[in-house]
Amino acid sequence: MxxxxxxxxxxxxxxxxxxxxxxxxxxxxxxxxxxxxxxxxxxxxxxxxxxxxxxxxxxxxxxxxxxxxxxxxxxxxxxxxxxxxxYAQPLRASEPSWVSIKEIPGGMIFYSAFHKTAISVLIEVFGYQVDRLKTVAAFLGGQAGPFGAASVVFRAFPEIPLCVIVWEGDEEVQANATILYDASIDFILPSAISIDLGVYLADRLKKLVGTHYN
Incomplete structure (x- = not known):
């Protein structure tokens, strides 16, 4: 190997x-x-x-x-x-703020692929069973997020938080989800790697659900 x-x-x-x-x-x-x-x-x-x-x-x-x-x-x-x-470099002083993938430089170009490989995965896995999110998030160190009961903040690295939010669906309302980044991500990782980070997190969460619920 x-x-x-x-x-x-x-x-x-x-x-x-x-x-x-x-x-x-x-x-x-x-x-x-x-x-x-x-x-x-x-x-x-x-x-x-x-x-x-x-x-x-x-x-x-x-x-x-x-x-x-x-x-x-x-x-x-x-x-x-x-x-x-x-890409380690000095961080620029900035107020903490959450941004979507569309607000990261170059993010719009990859949004369709990101939605397919990350957002759609979260909707599939948690959209109608949102209680599972916090259970499996704990294995990755996830903490309660600021956007309601179905939001969790993860530390990909100590300087890089990501927030997963899921809006639970039912027979009348379609489920939805998103991944938010701190705006400082632009100074820490290349845009393509930031996108990979969201895809990686969604995949890890899906695999954890498969391990603990199937």
Whole structure:
């Protein structure tokens, strides 16, 4: 098994390799000043908190694994974590505010695909069984959100909150859902990776429902 994981698709390999090289060009101590991560020069490893779980990012082996059990993250999670480190830069001072994917630069271009791969998944899984959201959200460190009973805030990374909101449907009202980002996401991740983050969260929640309710 390669450290990239069995499911590392060939289309991602070039991106994957470049991200590792870009991380190695950075001063790791600088990254620790800009991101809520730790680094050991002895092991050349970062420790990154991703959705309430610690991951080891090993720059020598070019490997990422979950600290608790050694589980390798999937392709999307791997790319997201690497981007989080590569694009570390000083955060701009701003008031906390929630924005939709349409308000993120470039988000409108991908909105149709985002709705299909993230929003529609949330509606399918929670739209008529909204009580399940908080139950499975707890496994990812989700906390009660500010938009009513069916909203949950997740910390993808310590600096990156996402809010999932579900409006429960019934025989007369169609269910709906959304994912909101803090406006600061624009300064932390590339737009395409921000979108991947929402898709990843929706997929994780769906899998958790499958594990705990089926």
């Amino acid at each position: 390669s450290y990239a994981g069995k499911d590392m698709e060939s289309s991602y390999q070039v991106v994957y390799d470049k991200l590792w090289q870009d991380i190695k060009k950075r001063d790791p101590e600088e990254i620790t000043l800009l991101r809520a991560v730790s680094y050991s020069s002895a092991t050349r490893q970062f420790v990154v908190l991703f959705f309430n779980e610690e991951y080891i990012v090993d720059c020598g082996k070019e490997a990422i694994w979950r600290q608790a059990d050694g589980e390798l993250p999937d392709v999307m999670a791997t790319i997201i974590i690497l981007n989080y480190l590569v």
